[in-house]
Amino acid sequence: MESQPSDDRIFDAIVVGAGIIGCCTAYEIAKRGRSVLLVERFDFLHHLGSSHGESRTIRSTYPEPYYLPLVLDSARLWAQAHSDIGFSTLTKAHQLDLGPSNNKSLLSVISNCESSSLPHRLLKPDELSKRFSGLFSIPDDWIGLVTELGGVIKPTKAQSMFLALSVKYGAVLKDHVKVSQIKRLGGILRVETDGGDYFLGKKCVVTVGAWTRELVKTVTGLGLPIQPIHTTICYWRIREGFEGEFTAEAGFPTFASYGEPYIYGTPSLEFPGLIKVALHGGHACDPDRRAWTHDMETIKKAVGPWIEGRFGGRVESEEPVSAQACMYSMTPDGDYVIDFLGGGFGRDVVVGAGFSGHGFKMGPVVGRILADLALDGEAHGVDLEPFRLGRFEKNPLGNVKDFEEQVSLHDFKN
Numbered sequence: 001m002e003s004q005p006s007d008d009r010i011f012d013a014i015v016v017g018a019g020i021i022g023c024c025t026a027y028e029i030a031k032r033g034r035s036v037l038l039v040e041r042f043d044f045l046h047h048l049g050s051s052h053g054e055s056r057t058i059r060s061t062y063p064e065p066y067y068l069p070l071v072l073d074s075a076r077l078w079a080q081a082h083s084d085i086g087f088s089t090l091t092k093a094h095q096l097d098l099g100p101s102n103n104k105s106l107l108s109v110i111s112n113c114e115s116s117s118l119p120h121r122l123l124k125p126d127e128l129s130k131r132f133s134g135l136f137s138i139p140d141d142w143i144g145l146v147t148e149l150g151g152v153i154k155p156t157k158a159q160s161m162f163l164a165l166s167v168k169y170g171a172v173l174k175d176h177v178k179v180s181q182i183k184r185l186g187g188i189l190r191v192e193t194d195g196g197d198y199f200l201g202k203k204c205v206v207t208v209g210a211w212t213r214e215l216v217k218t219v220t221g222l223g224l225p226i227q228p229i230h231t232t233i234c235y236w237r238i239r240e241g242f243e244g245e246f247t248a249e250a251g252f253p254t255f256a257s258y259g260e261p262y263i264y265g266t267p268s269l270e271f272p273g274l275i276k277v278a279l280h281g282g283h284a285c286d287p288d289r290r291a292w293t294h295d296m297e298t299i300k301k302a303v304g305p306w307i308e309g310r311f312g313g314r315v316e317s318e319e320p321v322s323a324q325a326c327m328y329s330m331t332p333d334g335d336y337v338i339d340f341l342g343g344g345f346g347r348d349v350v351v352g353a354g355f356s357g358h359g360f361k362m363g364p365v366v367g368r369i370l371a372d373l374a375l376d377g378e379a380h381g382v383d384l385e386p387f388r389l390g391r392f393e394k395n396p397l398g399n400v401k402d403f404e405e406q407v408s409l410h411d412f413k414n
């Protein structure tokens with residue numbers, strides 16, 4: 001028996017996957033007065049992908065120069081969305097980048113600030129200690145860089161904001177719809193589900209995070225180099241009496257510590273008395289068969305001494321008190337994939353994926369770009385060269401970077 005469409009409309013665009021990227025894309029398309037369907041295989045706001053949880057950092061400091069204009073645009077679009085909905089999902093803070101003064105990634109971050117005239121302050125160890133009231137202590141051969149754009153975004157609140165705004169502008173939302181195939185029928189796309197039904201759209205945007213490799217392989221036969229990585233976020237207890245000093249209100253920054261290991265964190269916010277200090281790393285996983293375990297020994301060995309050294313006994317460094325699982329979708333160069341799928345789909349199917357552990361802050365700007373690509377066939381005012389799929393044909397490792405020690409993933413035990 002021939003299956004029936006689940007909805008008899010032909011949507012201007014169908015967005016597949018409602019993580020932060022899909023939610024922002026649906027919002028952008030709907031805001032432009034175009035009809036859009038957003039489908040999600042699990043519940044909306046589930047915790048099985050990459051966009052759930054308590055906090056995500058926004059910062060403008062990147063070793064690669066091409067992320068700076070994107071993040072500045074994204075910050076503007078976050079503010080616009082907040083004013084559209086009437087509440088904020090961002091707790092502002094300064095951003096502190098720190099590390100050995102000869103670390104090439106950190107030097108590249110500094111050089112990007114200089115060449116783009118981004119307001120920044122470089123601090124020697126004693127100046128850094130003074131700037132943050134003695135809370136951060138760094139070795140003599142380290143430096144600190146303070147920039148204004150920093151802070152913590154509440155991820156689930158942010159996604160629900162974009163879902164609500166999408167509905168406000170007329171988007172149709174459906175969860176528990178797993179897309180299993182995308183086909184072209186003349187000038188129309190048929191987006192099929194594993195339940196045996198389908199939706200029709202003029203364009204499709206695939207934003208399925210860690211499931212991208214699997215879906216794109218099924219649809220086009222193309223094997224994209226996007227590796228799902230299981231990772232762990234840890235919260236550590238602040239010693240009694242110091243809790244107030246680690247809050248954004250008290251001036252404590254969001255931070256990234258370069259070198260080996262690469263560590264990042266946020267002010268104490270979501271769990272009073274605890275602070276998030278996380279190791280950038282994890283192990284390869286199958287997004288549908290995760291073990292949900294945490295490699296605490298690796299984390300304790302890498303993060304414990306860092307906490308002891310930087311926070312001078314104000315935070316308990318023996319072991320974290322809370323751990324949460326999440327997934328990165330890593331590309332070999334750590335850069336995003338934002339492109340047309342090509343092949344038989346030409347410019348009708350767009351993919352936004354491989355956000356490599358740093359895509360949340362960029363949700364609004366990536367949503368805008370994906371909407372541009374889907375609706376206008378080109379992105380306006382942005383150079384997408386670093387994000388093209390074709391880079392992996394030229395070099396399986398993708399973009400070559402000027403700095404040698406790129407931020408590397410700490411490889412946890414499986």
Ligand SMILES: Cc1cc2nc3c(=O)[nH]c(=O)nc-3n(C[C@H](O)[C@H](O)[C@H](O)COP(=O)(O)OP(=O)(O)OC[C@H]3O[C@@H](n4cnc5c(N)ncnc54)[C@H](O)[C@@H]3O)c2cc1C
Nearest residue numbers: 017019021041049050051057179209326355357359360361
């Ligand atoms: C621990 C951790 C810390 C991070 N910290 C930061 C940070 O501080 N700052 C920052 O900017 N970024 C950060 N990130 C990265 C950021 O969270 C991700 O880049 C971003 O959430 C990726 O969003 P996404 O929409 O691509 O993927 P997802 O959120 O995984 O969304 C993809 C969606 O597609 C759905 N889907 C999959 N297959 C199908 C299908 N066949 N049919 C329908 N739906 C489907 C999935 O269920 C999922 O909901 C962090 C990530 C992690 C894991």
